[in-house]
Amino acid sequence: MRNKKRHKRSRVIGLTVVGVTALAVGGGALLMTDNDASAARQSAGQRQTSARAAMTVKCPDAATRLSSVPQQARPTVDKELATMDSQVADAYQRLAARGAGADQDWVRTRVLEPLTAQRRGALNRIGNEMDRVSSRPSGLGTLAPCTVQEAPPAATPAGAAPAAGTAAPAAPAAGAPPQSGPVRADFVDIRKVRPNVKNPRTRANASRGTFSSRCGRNENKHFNSDNVIVAPGVSNGAHHMHDYVGNRDTGAFSTNDGLAAAGTTCTNGDRSTHYWPVLRLQDGTKEVDADQPGGGTEGNIGRILRPATASITFRGSAVSKVVEMPRFLRIITGDAKSFTNGTANANASWSCTGFENRQLKDKYPLCPKGSKVVRTFAFQSCWDGKNTDSANHRTHVAFADAKGTCPSGFKAIPQLIQRITYKVAPGSLFAVDSFPEQLHKPVTDHGDFINVMSNSLMRKAVKCINTARRCG
Numbered sequence: 001m002r003n004k005k006r007h008k009r010s011r012v013i014g015l016t017v018v019g020v021t022a023l024a025v026g027g028g029a030l031l032m033t034d035n036d037a038s039a040a041r042q043s044a045g046q047r048q049t050s051a052r053a054a055m056t057v058k059c060p061d062a063a064t065r066l067s068s069v070p071q072q073a074r075p076t077v078d079k080e081l082a083t084m085d086s087q088v089a090d091a092y093q094r095l096a097a098r099g100a101g102a103d104q105d106w107v108r109t110r111v112l113e114p115l116t117a118q119r120r121g122a123l124n125r126i127g128n129e130m131d132r133v134s135s136r137p138s139g140l141g142t143l144a145p146c147t148v149q150e151a152p153p154a155a156t157p158a159g160a161a162p163a164a165g166t167a168a169p170a171a172p173a174a175g176a177p178p179q180s181g182p183v184r185a186d187f188v189d190i191r192k193v194r195p196n197v198k199n200p201r202t203r204a205n206a207s208r209g210t211f212s213s214r215c216g217r218n219e220n221k222h223f224n225s226d227n228v229i230v231a232p233g234v235s236n237g238a239h240h241m242h243d244y245v246g247n248r249d250t251g252a253f254s255t256n257d258g259l260a261a262a263g264t265t266c267t268n269g270d271r272s273t274h275y276w277p278v279l280r281l282q283d284g285t286k287e288v289d290a291d292q293p294g295g296g297t298e299g300n301i302g303r304i305l306r307p308a309t310a311s312i313t314f315r316g317s318a319v320s321k322v323v324e325m326p327r328f329l330r331i332i333t334g335d336a337k338s339f340t341n342g343t344a345n346a347n348a349s350w351s352c353t354g355f356e357n358r359q360l361k362d363k364y365p366l367c368p369k370g371s372k373v374v375r376t377f378a379f380q381s382c383w384d385g386k387n388t389d390s391a392n393h394r395t396h397v398a399f400a401d402a403k404g405t406c407p408s409g410f411k412a413i414p415q416l417i418q419r420i421t422y423k424v425a426p427g428s429l430f431a432v433d434s435f436p437e438q439l440h441k442p443v444t445d446h447g448d449f450i451n452v453m454s455n456s457l458m459r460k461a462v463k464c465i466n467t468a469r470r471c472g
Helices: 036-040 044-053 071-101 104-133 256-261 455-466
Strands: 055-058 147-150 187-189 210-213 242-246 273-277 279-281 309-315 330-334 349-352 364-366 373-378 415-422 430-432 446-450
Touching: 055 071, 055 104, 071 104, 104 147, 210 455, 242 309, 273 415, 309 455, 330 373, 349 364, 364 373, 415 446
Parallel strands: 187 364
Antiparallel strands: 055 147, 210 309, 242 273, 273 446, 279 430, 309 415, 330 446, 349 373, 373 415
């Protein structure tokens, strides 16, 4: 957004209700969401009730729009952005609790108008804080209004049935919004997906090595619903539970000094922090966080699955040598709000072992017997050479293009690959934790990373990668 010292009244721009196109990663098969078959088996009255009960709140994502925030203003801005996330979550809970009774007038007067007023107040405080140290961004007022977006009703995946002796999915905790997802259209048989992975051609000056940190599978049960990158200093800033490996100190109130002094689960002494939303099995099990924020009170229910494997690997560039990452570099890949934001920043890939030449962007895979569910996060591998973070946590890093080349002004750094696998019985219902209003859509999956390697370990990693060795 452009900064202007004089702030003019902004015109409110209405948002349209849109669906999310299901797109396989890598330019492969286009997978369109199809609810017609199940809808045809419902009466008109049932369809109307389901549609009303399956609405979610859609708001402009102010965090991604604020690409330039002065460093002095960031603590206040980050807290206000976290407040806005809570406002949306609360509005969604009111909407979901109302269910079939949520007619247009009720939605407008009880959900959207109060939410818009709350957001306008938070955006005004953001503008005032930025104006105090620099200049107020133009267009903040356009980010206040929200609308609703319809989603298909919750159902078991196509072809799925509960395993013998498995209980029906548990009811949400008291006061929690109804479980809204996953839905039938969120799943696809991996065997029906065409191979779609394309890798850039390796050139003569490529950095062909890899460096791995062995950090375990979160055996020490390090969980929280914080996000120290996006919402530092805010408890439950993510509104969904994260799995952590690596640094043992990672939480909302972690500092660089604290991370540097903390212990680690990595066997090579790497103190970097790695985290991602937990995956839950919808088998009726009441998890320990069933009555807690970030868990059951925000619609994240079911048994948390421990990964079967969790690998942390850094690889090189297809076209050049790589340079060292700066210490405390922060990178987020994917978008936790992709269901309502759109898929521009979505980047997680879903697949099955034995089928990893077929990657899905916004579908959960149904894997055959003996095959594990795979989540892969391939992080941005280009750095602006100056900043360890940016206001929207995106513009200081970038992806290489299809040929493997970084944008002008960016340098190639080791590319982090987080790969997590899970043992899931064929046909079982599972879902990734999400913000309540994101409805557990697979497209909202994301990975987070803070580089806390020592300088000497980073030098070792880069040398290994640039000399085409496999280390770690």
